[in-house]
Amino acid sequence: MSTQPSKPDNLKIIRRLLLTVVCMFAFGFALVPLYEVFCDLTGFNGRFTDGQAAANTKAVDTSRTINVQFVTRVNKGMPWGFEPEVRSVRVHPGETKVVNFLARNPTGGNMVAQAIPSVAPGEASLYLNKVECFCFNQQPLAAGTETAMPMQFYLDPEIPEHIHTVTLSYTMYDMTQNMTPDALAAIQPTAE
Amino acid sequence: MSTVVGEMDHHDHHHHAPSGITRWLFTTNHKDIGSLYLWFSFIMFLVGGAMAMVIRAELFQPGLQLVEPHFFNQMTTVHGLIMVFGAVMPAFTGLANWMIPMMIGAPDMALPRMNNWSFWILPFAFAILLASLFMEGGGPAFGWTFYAPLSTTYSSDSTALFVFSVHIMGISSIMGAINVIVTIMNMRAPGMTYMKMPLFVWTWFITAFLLIAVMPVLAGAVTMVLTDKYFGTSFFDAAGGGDPVMFQHIFWFFGHPEVYIMILPSFGIVSAIIPAFSRKQLFGYASMVYATAAIAGLSFLVWAHHMFTTGMPVFAELFFMYCTMLISVPTGVKVFNWVATMWRGSITFEPPMMFALAFVILFTIGGFSGLMLAITPVDFQYHDTYFVVAHFHYVLVSGAIFSIMAAAYYWLPKWTGHMYDMGLAKLHFWASLISVNVLFFPMHFAGLAGMPRRIPDYSIQFADINQIVSIGGFAFGLSQLIFLWLVIKCVRGGEKAPAKPWEGAEGLEWTVPSPAPYHTFDTPPEVK
């Protein structure tokens, strides 16, 4: 047709638009790591990278005391017992504390679990540093045994004045089905 | 003018339209494809409407009467999906196909073969979606928003079909959008500068960019749902380090622009019709264009207002609340411009104008409830109640659908070459207007009084309201059959329509005869 514009011109636009489509599809997936970075930076949703914090070198601020509560849950469909040794501790910002969590596998089979942390208020997650935590790794537990799992943490003295209570929640998820039978069979009862 | 027509007749002799089913299967003609889209969307409108009738029949009285809750959830889910992706969006694409080339003086869409595909994959998408309802375990039952993990770990196996069909819908929309953009950029008649384009073309141009930007994100979201359910990934599974709330962020990043995709072309339609029947030029053309662009831009910054209750830090809630409130400024500008267009005009009330005026009022009411919903502290009370259902049905049914009806009444003579039955059209209008308000207005009260959405049964305090709503629903559903009858009648015959049946209408589409010849503007018109 006489008025058909020159082809390359169309192609150029189409190519750019298709590139945009591909980029936006990739962007959809890129939102996953972006979201994580965003959550880490802002404490959004009380999620935080469960990385190991550096050992505590902060000065202790004895002028303030913050109540740290522990909430433990096991996901439904999982029969483990999972409790903190204490329900809450009072700490000064900058002070390092160790809290033990007890896990019990009442079933007749070896199991592996993963604890997923969450902090409320979300903002507090920015100031909660874990030096050592069972939640960094999966927890194997032999049939019918129990174990004490330590968690060592301190609150950054920079923590905002208006935060008086920090709740740290762990939800235990069953990871057994992701394990090979050999790996499961190799789980030994812990020395304790 | 006469030479242009002669030229087209001449062409018609060389390009005979094939007849029968192959004409429709293999057509690359924008008018044929436009018609296919419009008929398809109307069929989907009736199918989705039938599901709404099931929902309203179950909710007619408290207690479970007709369907069990699992099926009820499938109905709400598939009703939503069909109305959004099967009725409203294809109807707009159909209008774009028919009207954009004729409005900008182009002989066809820029990419006619792709145009054919983008339509013909759609029926397959919806056949798959509807077929999933008959699978063991039923079709998708997690709401059209398919929040994880209800749509992943806890869904039935039809989820794979749902994902596949959404992918096809997305591909279709993206192809349609590419076509619109290339057509508008490259096929405008000489002299048709961007700032001379009719607003319908402008709003569709912006809508097409929104589609390109967000449909791939939806594709990403459904893909993640698929891999989470079947391939062991944990994007949204807390057990594997994922986060179900992230699903909502990704979904609404698509979802909010999506709601503007469903309303911007309406703005274009109304901006064509109100000046035509007020016999007065559109007030503030340039500000209309900028307002549309502003709405589109802001739509990327407000997604989390759908998620205030998910537990966000205060600063995020405030940010999304302010951005959302801000959207009412450009939207308000549009409404004020329409009123100013009517002001001191010479108004007549033909069916397109009636629907356009109802659109302005009812859409504005939907806008008011939208503004109320934007206020985070009160949104905690409104969220996930019938107040929200009332809000988005006001903007989508008495907004988007009414504008599509207005467009159909405006351009039907151009499409069919016949005038339609004015009496029937007015009956359709009044029946729709009254029933749509009986249907959706009381929902505001149900929501404020505390009735959650997506429930198959409710406490007795909501019984009266639901009965009224259901009656309105049945009446609205039946009223649409009047429209079907009217269109069939108009296609089959009627008073011969002149090239320009509306006295005040402006635009190139009215310079060609009615019905528009199979090929128009083979020789580009001169636009001054």
Add this chain to the structure above:
Amino acid sequence: MSIKLISALVAMAPVAAQARSQLNLTQGVTDISQRVYDLHMTIFYICCVIGVVVFGAMFWSMIRHRKSKGRKPATFHENVKVEIAWTVIPFLILIGMAIPATSTLIAMEDTSEAEVTVLVTGSQWKWHYKYFDTDVEYFSLLATPRQQIENKLDKGENYLLEVDRPLVIPTGKKVRFLITSDDVIHSWWVPDFAVKKDANPGMINEAWTKVDEPGIYRGQCAELCGKDHGFMPVVVIAKEPAEYDAWMAEQVAAKQRAEEEEQRLLAMSMDMDEAMELGERVYVGSCAACHQANGEGIPGVFPALKGSDMALNDMQGHIDIVVNGKTGTSMQAFGNQLTMQEIAAVVTYERNAWGNDTGDLVQAADINAFMNE
């Protein structure tokens, strides 16, 4: 046309303004809910005023500027001053709305210094409450009988808004809710407190309230959570602190008694009729939502128990799935929700009802043996 439209709108307006309790948002029973209500009404009235102005201008021109009155159209089509005005004025109105909204929001999100903390967990389709710092925890299930839902009995006053064990909170104290979920997303909503927070699996959300009036407050799950989303209400009873303390002491004592009772029941055995009777009760309360009252389940979603291999043959597997649940499905671990006697009864029921005539009779001691093996 225009007159009809006006009269329709006028007819609707008083309905919205008058009715407080039935048709409008509740004012609630807390300071926050009152502030939310005031904010709601303020914005509603602002919208009404804008509506009157805009629609008024529109109807004015629809009536006065019509062709049938011989109007000739004017030719103006832009006016920069007017356009700037109707951009700036709405903006100022918005700022006026944003100020009270912001202060209310900040007050709502201040969860610090609560005196009582309750962990609220949603699961398909019930709520679980656990009082922090105590051992008191329980599930709260819909108490409306199936027959009312199926229209076989008249519906009660609190149809679908009644539970077997409501949450109890003290009046006059700040109560903090930590909200989470066991499976899909739920949303815990009590309109009278203006509290609605999503329960997200793996995450805890915070909300709080301070109720001054003792009373019973009802709400519902507000986020689609599957089949019985419409059947998991929230009921909260606010009691005077002294009454609350007495109630709490009673709960602690009752828990102790239940544990002793459990030990005593272990030694006892039920006969078949007793087991079937108790089993049916437990089944209707805990199992029928998914597996259906007739044991046939929902094909493709919830497996049938009637005629199933597990219910007919695999006794250990059957006890295991009831006690420990099944990961990655809606099947929960009932080991810590039901007593051993109840589990024994419901397993017995499932193995003998609907033509599953295995004749197996399971005793609490069997469950105890299984759980401690």
